[in-house]
Amino acid sequence: MQAWRILGVASAFALALGLGSNKAHALGAPAGTVINNTAEVSYTVGTVNATATSNVVTVTVAEILDVTVTAQTPTVSVSAGATQQVARYRVTNTGNGSETFRLVMNSTIAGDQFDPVPSATSIYFDSDTTPGLSAGDTAYVVGGNDPVLSADGFVIVLLVNDIPAGVVDTNTGITRLTADARTGTGAPGTTFAGAGNGLSGAVDAVVGTTGADGEADSTYLVAGVSLTASKTQTVVDQFGGAQPVPGARINYSIAINLIGSGTATNAVFTDDIPANTTYVPGTLRLNTLPLSDAVDTDAGDYTATTPAHVRVALGSLTTASGPQTVTFAVTIN
Amino acid sequence: MFKGKKIFGLVAILAGSMITPAIAQTPDKGCIVLKSVAETEQAVVNAKGEKSTKLVPLSKVVPGGEVIWTVTANNICKVPSDKVSVDLPVPEHMTYVASSAIGPGADIQFSVDGKTFAAADALTVVENGATRKARAEEYRRVRWTFKNSLAPEAQAFGRFRAVVN
Numbered sequence: 071m072q073a074w075r076i077l078g079v080a081s082a083f084a085l086a087l088g089l090g091s092n093k094a095h096a097l098g099a100p101a102g103t104v105i106n107n108t109a110e111v112s113y114t115v116g117t118v119n120a121t122a123t124s125n126v127v128t129v130t131v132a133e134i135l136d137v138t139v140t141a142q143t144p145t146v147s148v149s150a151g152a153t154q155q156v157a158r159y160r161v162t163n164t165g166n167g168s169e170t171f172r173l174v175m176n177s178t179i180a181g182d183q184f185d186p187v188p189s190a191t192s193i194y195f196d197s198d199t200t201p202g203l204s205a206g207d208t209a210y211v212v213g214g215n216d217p218v219l220s221a222d223g224f225v226i227v228l229l230v231n232d233i234p235a236g237v238v239d240t241n242t243g244i245t246r247l248t249a250d251a252r253t254g255t256g257a258p259g260t261t262f263a264g265a266g267n268g269l270s271g272a273v274d275a276v277v278g279t280t281g282a283d284g285e286a287d288s289t290y291l292v293a294g295v296s297l298t299a300s301k302t303q304t305v306v307d308q309f310g311g312a313q314p315v316p317g318a319r320i321n322y323s324i325a326i327n328l329i330g331s332g333t334a335t336n337a338v339f340t341d342d343i344p345a346n347t348t349y350v351p352g353t354l355r356l357n358t359l360p361l362s363d364a365v366d367t368d369a370g371d372y373t374a375t376t377p378a379h380v381r382v383a384l385g386s387l388t389t390a391s392g393p394q395t396v397t398f399a400v401t402i403n
Numbered sequence: 404m405f406k407g408k409k410i411f412g413l414v415a416i417l418a419g420s421m422i423t424p425a426i427a428q429t430p431d432k433g434c435i436v437l438k439s440v441a442e443t444e445q446a447v448v449n450a451k452g453e454k455s456t457k458l459v460p461l462s463k464v465v466p467g468g469e470v471i472w473t474v475t476a477n478n479i480c481k482v483p484s485d486k487v488s489v490d491l492p493v494p495e496h497m498t499y500v501a502s503s504a505i506g507p508g509a510d511i512q513f514s515v516d517g518k519t520f521a522a523a524d525a526l527t528v529v530e531n532g533a534t535r536k537a538r539a540e541e542y543r544r545v546r547w548t549f550k551n552s553l554a555p556e557a558q559a560f561g562r563f564r565a566v567v568n
Contacts, residue, residue, distance in 0.1 A: 107441070129463060131466070166466050
């Protein structure tokens with residue numbers, strides 16, 4: 071009886087450990103995990119109680135080869151002749167073991183109007199903290215520094231292309247990144263005996279649902295964008311007329327229009343206060359909305375230091391934004 | 404001398420406590436021989452082109468793969484065994500597949516803690532102070548309690564499916 075109690079406690083303890091481990095591996099049992107199982111039976115023969123256990127069944131978790139490639143910049147706005155235009159991708163090891171992947175770039179994809187031209191070095195790891203292509207990024211060399219990703223690990227990859235000079239507005243050019251498992255690719259279920267990376271040595275590797283390769287496209291969109299500004303003025307003199315005499319007030323209105331199919335990001339309007347005039351405090355407006363003169367959280371401000379000027383941050387504009395109208399007033403000295 | 408005997412007696416009890424579970428883990432020389440197996444379904448096509456599935460043992464699995472666990476109990480004695488109750492854990496790294504347990508002639512019960520067993524619709528867990536029905540993916544152990552005696556040379560079995568996490 072005493073022995074049974076001890077056995078019972080031991081079993082419960084083992085089960086508690088098992089549940090904890092399950093939670094730790096919520097993303098999939100790691101390659102090389104050994105799963106053991108044993109059955110128990112209790113019965114009586116006549117009045118005698120008896121127990122027995124079964125053989126121990128052992129199954130080992132093989133490495134599953136899976137990878138996902140996603141385009142983080144599905145569309146990249148470019149202009150004709152632009153060089154070193156960057157498309158960004160994320161390559162994720164969705165398998166359950168450490169795996170090496172080979173990267174391949176292809177910019178001659180059907181279904182577009184032009185082929186982007188890969189730059190001299192065209193595949194980089196976004197390895198520094200600066201987003202996009204920067205001096206600290208590491209160039210990829212096939213077979214030289216193939217990324218080794220742990221299970222659920224990922225790497226950010228940049229494809230760099232030049233845009234041909236002859237392309238026109240709304241033309242598209244596709245560039246594609248492919249990543250495939252160096253252990254092997256193929257139809258799901260294809261097995262590479264002993265080729266997988268287990269927790270403590272080689273295990274079989276099995277191709278998962280992705281075929282152990284993944285690809286994603288980014289599209290370069292030629293999007294010419296230009297901003298036009300037209301300025302009008304009305305003069306109001308202190309005598310009720312419209313003569314530009316000292317003391318008269320000039321009301322300026324500037325209409326800003328966007329032409330083209332792209333986006334003008336972080337557009338900023340600045341206008342110097344004309345010589346021999348003085349800005350009228352509190353007259354700066356964007357689309358009739360008053361803006362304070364101070365440099366603060368609103369979009370506009372007035373700066374008195376030479377040259378005195380007004381400044382309005384317009385944000386990112388597209389044709390859908392419509393015309394933007396800035397108004398302010400000065401008096402003639 | 405008298406003192407020495409007492410100590411000897413205590414050692415013997417301790418040793419007995421240790422030995423009993425150890426024996427339980429080795430193949431039993433009793434009436435029931437228990438055998439476990441992990442298998443998978445494999446599609447087969449016979450000479451006539453007819454498709455069917457058969458169970459084949461497996462030694463490797465992948466996350467998301469399904470394993471069919473089967474335990475068989477054989478009575479090798481000349482007398483029947485009564486109150487036959489077989490337990491098979493849902494192993495670590497695996498999740499029980501709902502409604503997959505079968506066992507001809509058996510009441511099937513489940514446990515989430517290895518201690519309390521109940522039928523699927525009666526098993527509960529306490530979560531945040533409230534009692535609710537246990538979900539199939541929480542089962543950690545399956546128990547088959549056979550209603551009838553296991554006759555000499557007769558065999559009983561239980562089976563369930565589980566998916567690799």
